[in-house]
Amino acid sequence: MSNLHTEIFEKSKKMVPGGVHSPVRSFKGMESTPKFFKSANGAYFTDIEGKDYIDFCMSFGPLVLGHQNPAVKEKLTQALGRGWSYGACEPYSVDLAEYLLSRLPHVDQIRFVNSGTEAVMTALRLARGVTKKNKIIKFNGCYHGHVDAMLIKAGSGLAGAAESSSLGVPKGVADDTLILELEDLDGVKKCFEDHKDEIAAIIVEPLPANNGLLIQDQEFLQGLRDITKANDALLIFDEVISGFRVAFGGMAELTGITPDIVTYGKVIGGGLPVGALAAKTEIMEHLAPVGGVYQAGTLSANPLAMVGGLETLKQMTKENYEKLEQNTLRIVNIFKKWLAEYNDGQFSNYNIIHHSSLFWIVPGDKIKSVGNIPGNIGEDFVPLFELLLEKGIYLSPNAYEVGFGSLAHDEDVAKDLEKRLWS
Structure with missing residues (x-):
């Protein structure tokens, strides 16, 4: 059945x-087919046919305040009136850097870039430049953007063996x-x-x-810290x-483990394109123009x-992080109840793995590595996703993506979610 979404998608496929x-x-x-959205506000967005959805994708994470937060919108409107791209030094990055560094004790300096992928790319180059070594350890199941060196999958089941998971990677x-x-x-x-x-670095x-x-587990992450220190x-x-989503200082704060380099993105730009890498001064001073590791960007x-x-x-604030977790836990509990009860338990095999303001609806629990993920997860997710979409509940359109x-997502949104689920 033809609709406006299908028409636009078919048109887009001819050009993109x-x-x-x-x-x-x-x-x-x-x-x-994909839904095309024309606007968003709070915990909702509206598609081009006028239907509204409770949004649990939240631009894949950065919208920790929700869509169109009034105070952020006001600041952006003021900034837009001053100019939207300079290609020159400006005071606004200094203000953000000062705010961050005064609250992140594990880093001294920061460099802003344009995306998480760019932050990772620069962090890897920096690690190699600092250590004068070439190899990087990454873990199956961790995604670090579409940097060539990170689009790698395990090969032949052998530890350390690798092959590209994308064409075009040498x-x-x-x-x-x-x-x-x-x-x-x-x-x-x-x-x-x-x-x-x-080995220059472990990225995780x-x-x-x-x-x-x-x-x-804490023990695994601490083990990585101990091993890297022992091997320079x-x-x-x-x-x-x-x-900035699980806590202001992220997992470094929650675990108490100090990494050498951290990459940031998403929340750090309030929903606008941004990325960053941060570290102690003795590492960051290797970046140009001070050091010999080159990085640049017109829109950085x-x-x-x-x-x-x-x-x-x-x-x-601390209070808002607590509220954020409470909001998410309320949503998670509603989903759990519905999954167990819907259509005589049609989705009762699903569980929700939850951490702070992130959740993952998955058939299984205690999943800590790729090998534990059920093999039929993609196929099983389709009827659940489509049913929720029809009810005006938007999850990321992929079984492996998490919800945010x-x-x-306050009590009123939770009540609306209940109404939509049981309608």
Whole structure:
């Protein structure tokens, strides 16, 4: 049955590969075609046909205050009146940097870039420049953007063996990325033995949230810190998702583990395109123009992103982090009840894995690595996603993506969710 969404999607496919500008938006494997949205406010957005949805994607995480927070909107409007791109030094990035660094004791300096992918790319180059080593350890199930060196998957089930998971990634790049499984500290130790004095860094999502929500034990993360220190390698925490969402200081704050380099994104720009990397001065001083590790970007520290990020983060007080978690827990409990009861238990095999303001609806529990994820997860997710979509409840259109709460998902939204679920 033709509708406006289908018409626009077909038109887009003639001009854009797959009709989308990021693959997860394509609704691949779903029964319906992508929804096109024209506006958003609070915990809701409205599609081009006028239907509204409770949004649990929240732009994949950055909208911790919800859509169109009034104070952020006012600051952005003021900034827009001053100019939206300078390509020159401006005071707004200084204000944001000062606010962040005064509240993040594990870093001294920060460099703003344009995306999480760019932050990771720069962090890897910086780690190699500092250590004068080439190889990087990453973990199966952690996503670090579409940097060539991070689009690697484990090969042949052998620790450290790797092959590209995307065309266009040279074999030489793949060879310098060593793949291990989450929770496998023995494998990490052996990898360092096998590649003595070759490993520049370990990069890890301390809260993996891009291939499901794979909550890691404190002991595993601390083990990575201990191993890197013992082998003169750096530890990179990719906190693009977890930074400023699970706590102001992200997982570094919650775990008490100090990484050498941290990458940020999403919340740090209040929903505008942004990324950042941060570390102690002795590491950051290797970046140009002070040091020999080059990085540049015309739109880096865009004034709108700097202003939007600062106003967003100023609102993230201790009380609001508590409220954020309460809002999300309320939503999670409603979903759990409905999943158990709907249609005589049609979805009763589903569980919700939950951490702070993130949740993952999945058939199973205690999933901490890719190998624990049910093999039929994608197929099973389709009827659940389509049913919720029909009810005006929007989840990310992929079984492996997590859901996000916000300060806008208050008690009124929770009541509306209940009404929609049981309608």
